[in-house]
Amino acid sequence: MPGDTTHINTKAVTxxxxxxIVIGSGISGGWAAKELTENGLxxxxxxxxxxxxxxKDYATATKDPWEFExxxxxxxxxxxxxxxxxxxxxxxxxxxxxxxxxxxxxxxEIKPFTWWRAYQLGGRSILWGRQSYRWSDFDFxxxxxxxxxxxxxxxxxxxxxxxxxxxxxxxISGSTEGLPQLPDGQFLPPMDLNCVExxxxxxxxxxxxxxxxxxxxxxxxxxxxxxxxTKCQFRNRCWExxxxxxxxxxxxxxxxxxxxxxxxxxxxxxxxxKILYDKETKKARxxxxxxxxxxxxxxxxxxxxxxxxxxxxxxxxxxxSATDIWPDGLGSSCGELGHNIMDHxxxxxASGKVEGYEDKYVYGRRANGFYIPRFVNLFGDKRDxxxxxxxxxxxxxxxxxxxVAELNVGASFKDAIMQPGAWNIGATxxxxxxxxxxxxxxxDKNKKDKWGLPILAMDAExxxxxxxxxxxxxxxxxxxxxxxxxxxxxxxxxxxAIGHGIHEMGTARMGKDPKTSVLxxxxxxxxxxxxxxxDGACMTSSACQNPSLTYMALTARAADFAVSQLKKGNI
Amino acid sequence: MERRELxxxxxxxxxxxxxxxxxxxxxxxxxNAGKGxxxxxxxxxxxxxxxxxxxxxxNTPGAKDAQVGKFMTVMVTDCYxxxxxxxxxxxxxxxxxxxxxxxxxxxxxxxxQQKTQLLIQIDANCKTFNKKVDEEYDALSLEERHKLTLExxxxxxxxxxxxxxxxxxxxxxxxxxxxxxxFFTSEVGxxxxxxxxxxxxxxxxxxxxxxxxxxxxxx
Numbered sequence: 001m002p003g004d005t006t007h008i009n010t011k012a013v014t015x016x017x018x019x020x021i022v023i024g025s026g027i028s029g030g031w032a033a034k035e036l037t038e039n040g041l042x043x044x045x046x047x048x049x050x051x052x053x054x055x056k057d058y059a060t061a062t063k064d065p066w067e068f069e070x071x072x073x074x075x076x077x078x079x080x081x082x083x084x085x086x087x088x089x090x091x092x093x094x095x096x097x098x099x100x101x102x103x104x105x106x107x108x109e110i111k112p113f114t115w116w117r118a119y120q121l122g123g124r125s126i127l128w129g130r131q132s133y134r135w136s137d138f139d140f141x142x143x144x145x146x147x148x149x150x151x152x153x154x155x156x157x158x159x160x161x162x163x164x165x166x167x168x169x170x171x172i173s174g175s176t177e178g179l180p181q182l183p184d185g186q187f188l189p190p191m192d193l194n195c196v197e198x199x200x201x202x203x204x205x206x207x208x209x210x211x212x213x214x215x216x217x218x219x220x221x222x223x224x225x226x227x228x229x230t231k232c233q234f235r236n237r238c239w240e241x242x243x244x245x246x247x248x249x250x251x252x253x254x255x256x257x258x259x260x261x262x263x264x265x266x267x268x269x270x271x272x273x274k275i276l277y278d279k280e281t282k283k284a285r286x287x288x289x290x291x292x293x294x295x296x297x298x299x300x301x302x303x304x305x306x307x308x309x310x311x312x313x314x315x316x317x318x319x320x321s322a323t324d325i326w327p328d329g330l331g332s333s334c335g336e337l338g339h340n341i342m343d344h345x346x347x348x349x350a351s352g353k354v355e356g357y358e359d360k361y362v363y364g365r366r367a368n369g370f371y372i373p374r375f376v377n378l379f380g381d382k383r384d385x386x387x388x389x390x391x392x393x394x395x396x397x398x399x400x401x402x403x404v405a406e407l408n409v410g411a412s413f414k415d416a417i418m419q420p421g422a423w424n425i426g427a428t429x430x431x432x433x434x435x436x437x438x439x440x441x442x443x444d445k446n447k448k449d450k451w452g453l454p455i456l457a458m459d460a461e462x463x464x465x466x467x468x469x470x471x472x473x474x475x476x477x478x479x480x481x482x483x484x485x486x487x488x489x490x491x492x493x494x495x496x497a498i499g500h501g502i503h504e505m506g507t508a509r510m511g512k513d514p515k516t517s518v519l520x521x522x523x524x525x526x527x528x529x530x531x532x533x534x535d536g537a538c539m540t541s542s543a544c545q546n547p548s549l550t551y552m553a554l555t556a557r558a559a560d561f562a563v564s565q566l567k568k569g570n571i
Numbered sequence: 572m573e574r575r576e577l578x579x580x581x582x583x584x585x586x587x588x589x590x591x592x593x594x595x596x597x598x599x600x601x602x603n604a605g606k607g608x609x610x611x612x613x614x615x616x617x618x619x620x621x622x623x624x625x626x627x628x629x630n631t632p633g634a635k636d637a638q639v640g641k642f643m644t645v646m647v648t649d650c651y652x653x654x655x656x657x658x659x660x661x662x663x664x665x666x667x668x669x670x671x672x673x674x675x676x677x678x679x680x681x682x683x684q685q686k687t688q689l690l691i692q693i694d695a696n697c698k699t700f701n702k703k704v705d706e707e708y709d710a711l712s713l714e715e716r717h718k719l720t721l722e723x724x725x726x727x728x729x730x731x732x733x734x735x736x737x738x739x740x741x742x743x744x745x746x747x748x749x750x751x752x753x754f755f756t757s758e759v760g761x762x763x764x765x766x767x768x769x770x771x772x773x774x775x776x777x778x779x780x781x782x783x784x785x786x787x788x789x790x
Contacts, residue, residue, distance in 0.1 A: 064758070064769060065789060071756040075649045087724055112724040192776030234774040236790070347720075361780035364771035365790055399790060400755045400765070403698065408747075409690040414626045414633075417751075418764050420786040471713060493713045495720030 018044045018265070019566075021287055021302040023272045023317060026123025027548050028535035028555045029308035030254030031166065035559035036306070037263035041566075044300060045258075046270040048292060048309075049100075049119030052126070054251035058241030060094045068093050087114050088347075088500060094240045098127055104450040112497040113458035115312065115504070121268055122250040123310065124502070127239045130220040130247050130367070131392065132172045133545035134163050134183040138378060143541050146386050149340060149435040152540045153512045153521035156183070162553035162560075169257075170248040170552065171226050173368075174218030182373040182545070188223045190216045191368050195360045196395035196423050201370070203484040212375050212480065217368040217392065220248035220549075228256060236365035247367070269293045273453060275305055275330055275531060277322035283530045283571070290451055304530045304562050304571060308555065311341075311536035312441055315507035316456055318518075318525070318533070319443050331508055331518040331525045331533075338442055340435035340509055341460045342542035344501035348470045350477040351426030352489035354395065361397065361420060369394035372427065372480075374544055376472065385468040386434065389544045391477060393427025425486055429473030432544040434465055435506050439498065460498040470496075503547050505536035523558040530571040534558045608656050610644040617663055618643045620679055622750040624686040631764045634750055637757035643749045654736060655745065662742020669693065693743045700738045704731060761788035 019041035022032045033045045051057075065071060074082075074091045085091045085099045100117035107115055118124045137156045144151035160183070167186040175190040193201060193216050201214035221232040222245075229245035229252055238247050245252035258264040269292040276286045276299065286301035307314045315338050319329035331337045372391035376383050398421025407413050439460035447455050474491045481489050498504075511517020514526035519538050525531040534555040536547060565571045619640030626634040634640075647659045666689075670678040673692070674685050681689065708731055711719070719730045735741065754760040761767040765788035 064767075065756045065761060066758045068756075070646060070650055071752060073646065073650050076652060077649075079652075083727055086727075109725070112721045114724065192774055194776035197776070234771045235769070358782065359780050361778050361784075362774070362776055363778050364768075364774035365787075366774045366776070396790065397786070399786065400751060407691065408694045408698070409625050410687045411627050411629050414629060414631075414764075418631070418785055419783065420780070467713075467717075474713075490709065492709075493716055495717035497721055497724055 016286075016298065016300045018042045018300065018302045020044075020304045020306065020562075021046065021300055022306045022308060023287065024048075024123060024308035024310060024313070024535065025121050025250055025255075025266070026308065026310060026535070027125045027128065027248075027250070028310075028551045029123070029306070030125060030250035030258070031552050031555040032306040032308050032532075032534060032559055033258040033264055034254040035556050036304075036563065037258045037261040039559070039563040040261075040263065041304075041563065042263050042265075043258070044265040044267060044302070046272055046287070046289060046300070047119075047121050047123075047266065047268045048271040049121065049123075049268065051266070051268040052121040052241075052251065054245070054255070055241075055243045058243060059097055061237060061240040061243050063094075084114060085116060087497075090116055094237070095127060098239075105455075106447065106449060107455050108444045108447060108457035110457055110459035111461050113460060114497050114500040115458070116499070116502050117310075121266065122255070125249040126241055126251070128249075128548060129502075129546065130238065131371070131546040132167070132170070132174075132218050132220050132549040133371075133390075134185055135159070135543050135545060135550055136181050136183050138181050138374075139541065139543035139545075142387060142543075143435075148386070148541070149437075150509070150511045150513070150516050150540060153510050153517075158521075159550070159553050159557060162557040163549065165556055166549065166552040170220050170253060170549075171222045171224075171229070172218055172220055172549070173223040173232075175216055177213060177215055177373075179213065179373055181375075181378055185218070187218070191219070191221075191223060191366055192216070193370060194362050194366075194395055196354050196357055196425060197370050200354075200395065200425060200481075200484040200486070204372075204480055207483040208375075208480075211379070212372065214370050214372050217371045219368045221367055222246055229253070232367065234364035234366060236367040238367050270298075271451060271453070272309070272317055273297075273320060275307075275317060275321040275528070276301075277325070277330055277528060279325065282528065284528050290453070292451065295451065303566060304532065306555075306559070306562075307531060307533040307537075308535045311504040311507050311539075312456060314533055314535055314537040315441060316443070318508060320454070322528075326527070330531070331527055333527055334514060334516055334518060336437070336509060336516065337518050338507050339437050339440045340506040341439045341441060341458075341498065341504065342433045342435055342506040342539065343496075343498045344430045344503045344542060344544060344546075345433055345462050345466050345470065345496040346428045346430050346501055347494040347496060348431075348473050348492065349391065349393070349426065349428035350474060350481055350489055350491040351393075351424060352481050352486035354423040354425055354486055357423050360423075366394075370427070376476070383469075383472060385465045385472070387432035387465070387469070387544065389429040389431035389469060389473050391427040391429055391473075393425065395423055395425040397421055397423050425481070427477060429470070429477065430501070430544055430546070431466060431469045431473060433462060433498070433542050435509070435541055436460075436463065441507060458499070462496055462498065466496070503536070503542070505539035505542055505547060508533045508537040509540045510538050511540060522561045523554060524571075530562075532558045532562055608648055608660065610648070610660075614663060615640040615644060617679060618746065620686070621666070621690070621746050622754070624683070624690050625747055625750045626754050627683075632759040634754050636759050637754045639750050639753040639757070642753035642757070643746065646749055646753070647745075651745075658736065658741050659745050662746065665740075665742055666693075690743070693740050694747070697738060697740050697744045697747075700740070701735065701744065704734045707734070755788065 020043040025047040173188040232246035321330040374388040376388040400417040444457035508518040510519045622634035622639035767788040
């Protein structure tokens, strides 16, 4: 393997040497770059996609609706080019510039798998949903208590200070609730629930004797300005990129901080094809990069490597590394690399009509909804499945797209739909998926991508525990809505293919034992201690909370540890 | 509750904004989309009349003011799959046939009142048909729906769209949806028929509303 050669070009080594390499520039990569550079490490951040400049490159963000030729809809041409993005709600005229070209970057579906990728500087931090929740010890202890997979090597106390750290910098708005299963954090003021949501919350609280809570979503949108960033303007167009820096993204938040240190180099169009592993030192000495534009190969060298390429691509990099020693790649010695893939299952819930409140409306467009934290299998509650789910939803008045009772054509129809319709409320569950060893990704060596690189094959599905949970998600939401007086309730379950939750995780899990885990308690690869994997790949279980905040905290924690180990000369 | 409304709210919670997208059609991909499809100036005049019948000018602008007929042809040409394009295009002739059946004259020759009467009748037919499809889908078991979703991922065919295509008046559903989305997302529609604020600057979850006040153009 050319990348594994010990031949070193001295000039290139000098030119291409850094203290740290960060693979990927999304939420985790951005945090790694910020923390490492702020600790004085000369760092190169490698991004496989194009550069995307804050504000300047948010091509649609200030357009009015009528300036979109297709008013938000994608074209047939785009539909053909991006078939996976068109599975569900991700396809919009406004954001097609961010999604990855599926013809260039195919993958194999042994079982149906939805992989929504965004290869550019900032990755999916531009497009993300911004919901930010802490985990609790109910989550970190779950595997051990249930005898599922392996135990997490950390507990809440290990990560709590790092949640504080990342929340303060990222800017998370939310309400303090004192719920043990959803710890409070360093919050900016919460956004408003609307009048219907407030009343439904009060009724749920009363009927369920203060054991269930409908709260405003905790979101990485600024409700107060912080240095360098303007507060959220309630346009609800976050995923087009925010010209105000109103939500957390690499571009609005971690990248400016890392750049300000003078220690950061960013290299776009840099596909990391492998980590260069040194047999003698049992450490990585750098990475091999394929330039996506020129197809030329380069090597970059560093004392530490942070792998933050997103759960599946981080596993892909490891699988392609050190294959002369471990045929299945760096970190595969435990037999778990690429296995235990998880996600959150959703598209299952209920909705209905709320009578009254005709004299109430809202001002502004809240890029947030309500959240009902987990209440099952907690505090003595016991179900016929393991773990739990939360709900995310909102109440609003029907828009012009509604049906009107009788006349559906003409002046009176027009007059009716120019006014807001009745109030309605709806929510979907977000459920935990267990880590199943047999849910896995592998390299499909028979097929290649545009650059001749092997592609991933996905073989994963939800199973009995999740299917049972989905039934309960529907039943409990229906019961809660009924208790709150919601009428004409309709339930739905539209099924779930792994990946559709865009919360892929678990392909290089953390653990206490090198025989059963890829990473240790500090996100170090057991087989190469100067390689850290801190994105979704590292997760040992999935909980049911949106995971990005936890990736941020784990990344900052691992970066701090890496710096201290470097100083001590341990890595 | 319309499912698209729910999806929109979920999209909201997960961070996406759907600009008029909740009223648009979806379905499978087709290799021949756009092939040989053309619309004449007469077609645009015809479509403008249909749109204006659905959303006439009152004390606020109507569909013609927003050039909805032209908008329909752009959307059908660029965004519709081939089978839907054919359904839409032949809809012009079909609507004339219905018009002749009821009033013995082609659509453009009808009085405004007759046009409205004709479209109300077709609208009711569509509503019944679409409701039946919704009900059939909702009656499916959880397992069946799960299976359909997974199949959709490999076949790229949407179960419901396929069913909806069997509606003999499907062309009208398309014309109406495009009329509504075309008008209310246009500049006159959003700013004159509805209220539009590009940068609200704040969110208030509970403000007074008096019947008759216009709805917000975007959510």
